Amino acid sequence: MTSHAAAAEGHAHEHHYTTTGLDNRKVAIWSFIGSECMLFASLISTYLIYKGRSVVGPLPHETWTDPSTGAVFKPILNIPITSASTFVLLMSSLAMVLALAAVENKDKPLPANAGWWDRQLASSKLWLWCTCILGATFLGFQAFEFTSFVHEGLTLRRNLFGSSFFTLTGFHGAHVTVGVIWLGSLLAIDYKRGLRPSDTLMVDIAALYWHFVDVVWIAIFTLVYLIK
Amino acid sequence: MATAATAPAYTSSESHGATGLMSWLTTVDHKRIGILYLHTSLFFFVVGGLEAIIMRYQLMRPNMQAVSAETFNQLFTMHGTTMVFLVIMPLSAAFFNFLIPLQIGARDVAFPRLNAFSYWVYLLGGVFITLPILFGLAPDGGWFAYAPLTTRTYSPTQNMNFWVLGVQILGVSSLAAAFNFATTIINMRAPGMNLMRMPMFTWMSFVVQWLIILAFPVITVALFFLQFDRFFGTNFYTVTAGADPLLWQHLFWIFGHPEVYILILPAFGLVSEVLPTNSKKPLFGYPVMAYSGILIGFLGFGVWAHHMFAVGMGPMADTVFGVTTMLIAIPTGVKIFNWIFTMWGGSLRFNTAMKYAIALIGMFTIGGISGITHASPPSDLQQTDTYYIVAHFHYVLFGGAIMGIFSGIYHYFPKMYGRKMDEGLGNLHFWLNFIALNLTFFPMHFSGMLGMPRRIYTYDAGQGWETFNLISSIGAFLMAPAMLVFLYNFFKSKKHGEVAGDNPWDAPTLEWSIPSPPPEYNFAQIPMVTSRYPMWDITHPERTAEIPHSTKGWDEARHRSDEHILPGGGHMADMAPAHIETAAKTASELDIPMPTPTIKPLLVALGMLVMVASLLPFFAGKTSAFVVLLAIGAGTMIYSLYDWLTTPLEEAH
Ligand code: HEM
Ligand SMILES: [Cu+2]
Numbered sequence: 001m002t003s004h005a006a007a008a009e010g011h012a013h014e015h016h017y018t019t020t021g022l023d024n025r026k027v028a029i030w031s032f033i034g035s036e037c038m039l040f041a042s043l044i045s046t047y048l049i050y051k052g053r054s055v056v057g058p059l060p061h062e063t064w065t066d067p068s069t070g071a072v073f074k075p076i077l078n079i080p081i082t083s084a085s086t087f088v089l090l091m092s093s094l095a096m097v098l099a100l101a102a103v104e105n106k107d108k109p110l111p112a113n114a115g116w117w118d119r120q121l122a123s124s125k126l127w128l129w130c131t132c133i134l135g136a137t138f139l140g141f142q143a144f145e146f147t148s149f150v151h152e153g154l155t156l157r158r159n160l161f162g163s164s165f166f167t168l169t170g171f172h173g174a175h176v177t178v179g180v181i182w183l184g185s186l187l188a189i190d191y192k193r194g195l196r197p198s199d200t201l202m203v204d205i206a207a208l209y210w211h212f213v214d215v216v217w218i219a220i221f222t223l224v225y226l227i228k
Numbered sequence: 229m230a231t232a233a234t235a236p237a238y239t240s241s242e243s244h245g246a247t248g249l250m251s252w253l254t255t256v257d258h259k260r261i262g263i264l265y266l267h268t269s270l271f272f273f274v275v276g277g278l279e280a281i282i283m284r285y286q287l288m289r290p291n292m293q294a295v296s297a298e299t300f301n302q303l304f305t306m307h308g309t310t311m312v313f314l315v316i317m318p319l320s321a322a323f324f325n326f327l328i329p330l331q332i333g334a335r336d337v338a339f340p341r342l343n344a345f346s347y348w349v350y351l352l353g354g355v356f357i358t359l360p361i362l363f364g365l366a367p368d369g370g371w372f373a374y375a376p377l378t379t380r381t382y383s384p385t386q387n388m389n390f391w392v393l394g395v396q397i398l399g400v401s402s403l404a405a406a407f408n409f410a411t412t413i414i415n416m417r418a419p420g421m422n423l424m425r426m427p428m429f430t431w432m433s434f435v436v437q438w439l440i441i442l443a444f445p446v447i448t449v450a451l452f453f454l455q456f457d458r459f460f461g462t463n464f465y466t467v468t469a470g471a472d473p474l475l476w477q478h479l480f481w482i483f484g485h486p487e488v489y490i491l492i493l494p495a496f497g498l499v500s501e502v503l504p505t506n507s508k509k510p511l512f513g514y515p516v517m518a519y520s521g522i523l524i525g526f527l528g529f530g531v532w533a534h535h536m537f538a539v540g541m542g543p544m545a546d547t548v549f550g551v552t553t554m555l556i557a558i559p560t561g562v563k564i565f566n567w568i569f570t571m572w573g574g575s576l577r578f579n580t581a582m583k584y585a586i587a588l589i590g591m592f593t594i595g596g597i598s599g600i601t602h603a604s605p606p607s608d609l610q611q612t613d614t615y616y617i618v619a620h621f622h623y624v625l626f627g628g629a630i631m632g633i634f635s636g637i638y639h640y641f642p643k644m645y646g647r648k649m650d651e652g653l654g655n656l657h658f659w660l661n662f663i664a665l666n667l668t669f670f671p672m673h674f675s676g677m678l679g680m681p682r683r684i685y686t687y688d689a690g691q692g693w694e695t696f697n698l699i700s701s702i703g704a705f706l707m708a709p710a711m712l713v714f715l716y717n718f719f720k721s722k723k724h725g726e727v728a729g730d731n732p733w734d735a736p737t738l739e740w741s742i743p744s745p746p747p748e749y750n751f752a753q754i755p756m757v758t759s760r761y762p763m764w765d766i767t768h769p770e771r772t773a774e775i776p777h778s779t780k781g782w783d784e785a786r787h788r789s790d791e792h793i794l795p796g797g798g799h800m801a802d803m804a805p806a807h808i809e810t811a812a813k814t815a816s817e818l819d820i821p822m823p824t825p826t827i828k829p830l831l832v833a834l835g836m837l838v839m840v841a842s843l844l845p846f847f848a849g850k851t852s853a854f855v856v857l858l859a860i861g862a863g864t865m866i867y868s869l870y871d872w873l874t875t876p877l878e879e880a881h
């Protein structure tokens with residue numbers, strides 16, 4: 001939320017003098033991202049430190065048999081499905097890049113021989129929609145993952161793995177949610193008055209945040225899902 | 229003094245815009261926000277001081293029964309929490325707010341409304357965490373809140389909830405402010421105010437903002453774990469579920485050691501302004517001062533486990549952290565010597581600010597030396613958890629941070645209010661405080677060495693601790709009159725102090741080129757800076773002869789300037805009188821755009837607080853109260869935030 005405030009505030013005068021020539025909001029978002037790195041570093045380290053310390057299953061990569069009931073818990077992480085959701089999130093970053101480019105180039109007339117694809121590339125609405133929808137799809141995957149884990153007996157309270165896994169990925173999911181809302185508000189502005197090249201910075205900041213959240217996911221996917 | 233020639237000696241702050249309660253609730257002026265921070269943290273200083281005095285009364289003699297063990301736990305927890313999060317950090321924030329824009333030649337901070345938000349979050353969070361002590365519900369797990377002790381199993385009551393939620397709220401305030409000030413310093417410096425010309429206070433503040441940005445998220449995470457454990461039944465600190473009982477300690481101290489530098493560096497910055505001014509010499513070794521600050525910041529992240537020598541980390545870890553801890557004393561020592569060399573051969577003016585600054589050098593050194601003695605693990609094993617540690621951190625925090633901040637208050641009071649504080653009363657305050665400090669904390673070295681543990685609520689006679697405790701208590705009682713003298717002086721001088729003029733101490737930096745108190749827009753024209761000491765370039769060129777001068781940075785600025793940067797470029801010598809002449813004019817007369825006052829930041833902060841507080845009924849199983857509070861809080865917050873984000877900062881003109 002502080003990020004939101006920081007990003008949307010700033011002096012109205014575009015030509016305000018700054019020491020670096022960068023807009024204040026741009027500097028602020030970078031410092032915010034620095035802070036977020038430490039946040040996720042702490043969450044990820046805790047997950048890794050606690051890996052293998054759970055006294056009961058289900059476990060991420062191993063089968064666990066309950067000694068008292070004989071119930072068998074299969075390894076719980078579903079790598080193929082998560083690979084798919086990871087791909088979706090990566091694609092959303094691509095769409096974000098295209099959205100930013102579309103806003104930046106709004107005033108450039110299309111060349112005379114522009115085809116269908118060139119016209120699509122110039123549509124900021126299209127690419128913002130794509131980013132939002134892909135982001136929301138990722139969240140859908142996560143909701144599915146969480147519910148199926150709960151059905152398989154892994155809850156926030158069940159064991160250390162459950163606590164640290166849900167907290168880490170939940171925090172990431174919350175960041176994606178904030179991002180989707182943020183992008184949605186850009187989309188609303190685009191419908192209301194049209195995003196102009198002068199709005200590039202506004203979109204750029206959202207994009208920085210979005211890519212950051214994406215990069216964090218790649219770290220989580222590698223460290224939590226892929227490495228046994 | 230050239231600059232004062234045309235100066236109206238005093239313009240009351242009332243002449244600069246609206247007054248009355250609403251004007252304070254809606255202000256986005258960094259100077260007013262600084263003054264709000266100052267008053268609020270002085271209030272909490274009194275609260276924390278009273279808690280300390282009650283503790284010292286209880287410990288005055290063996291087997292006293294003034295307070296129960298439970299109350300004593302709440303007292304020491306709240307005393308530490310208050311002094312760290314509600315007094316020293318926000319007192320520093322008062323100076324960040326008031327001074328940073330003035331020192332770098334800016335009209336405001338980068339995000340004025342976010343700045344107001346930080347203050348309101350601090351105020352509300354402070355009230356939230358402090359009020360429960362009136363009902364015996366205050367947190368009781370120490371300012372470090374060691375888990376598992378603070379998990380629901382061992383602290384089943386609401387008490388610790390106020391801490392885990394309150395500190396989280398205060399973290400939001402500190403982080404929001406840190407993004408703001410880091411951006412301000414990076415991006416809003418006047419033309420020519422290159423990094424190596426920034427006043428040392430701004431330099432140290434800059435380092436502190438990065439420490440906050442990088443260290444606070446770590447405690448944020450540790451607190452989330454603890455909150456989830458307490459409220460939702462996770463297992464982060466449940467040892468029976470396989471949790472590591474040291475996880476909290478690691479996370480807390482990875483934050484905690486940078487935090488102690490967050491507390492001390494602003495004070496270092498303040499005395500680095502006071503000492504050169506009152507020695508009438510440039511700061512000795514300016515670049516080394518800046519670099520040592522940065523180095524302290526870096527090393528500060530690599531020493532945290534010196535708080536954990538007693539947990540048995542093994543010889544390797546003990547050695548590494550012992551060595552890094554000894555290393556960090558080097559840049560700290562460098563600063564001490566630089567201050568001494570700054571005074572060396574100067575013609576010293578012993579006003580109250582200067583006395584406090586010199587006291588910092590001496591007292592902090594004592595604390596630093598005791599710090600080195602527990603940088604060595606075998607030696608620390610004798611000292612840890614005894615009153616010796618209490619002596620150490622009070623010499624660095626009271627003798628260092630608080631002394632430095634008092635120095636800053638006496639020095640900058642004239643800039644804030646246009647009047648000086650009374651020197652006679654200041655002198656009295658200083659000596660009372662200085663004697664009280666040493667009476668209270670010096671004997672703790674001995675009681676600690678004789679084995680008296682920290683955090684005990686009473687003790688038996690016959691262990692050799694009686695005399696030392698009695699002296700400590702007498703010292704603590706003496707702090708009350710010291711503080712009363714200070715407060716009387718503070719409030720009296722605001723109205724009746726000697727009129728100061730724009731540069732009463734003949735100081736060298738930009739904030740002294742404008743009237744006292746400054747107009748709302750600070751600088752009628754953005755100054756163009758040619759050296760580290762723009763004011764001395766005018767009044768005492770001989771003092772700055774050795775300092776580099778250039779117009780580096782001007783050309784770039786001209787390329788990107790708007791009309792408010794001096795049209796043809798200019799020199800401070802012309803500009804300082806110009807500032808004074810225009811002082812009576814308002815921003816709109818000068819056509820300077822100013823941010824519109826707004827109540828939204830306060831409302832967002834309030835909504836956030838209510839949302840967080842809704843977890844208290846949740847903890848007690850009162851679901852409907854939880855839902856109602858959560859809805860009210862979230863509604864207020866989202867509505868106000870929307871309004872804030874969709875309203876431009878400045879009114880169209
Ligand atoms: C010369 C530099 C310093 C060194 C070598 C040093 C070393 C230490 C060590 C080893 C401890 C742990 C002692 C123990 O618990 O057994 C400690 C505790 C502490 N230090 Fe320092 N320190 C230094 C400077 C500072 C500064 C500048 C501050 C704050 C402004 C500070 C504040 C504290 C506090 C608050 C504690 C106690 C924390 C607690 O257990 O509640 N120290 N110091
Ligand atoms: Cu430390």
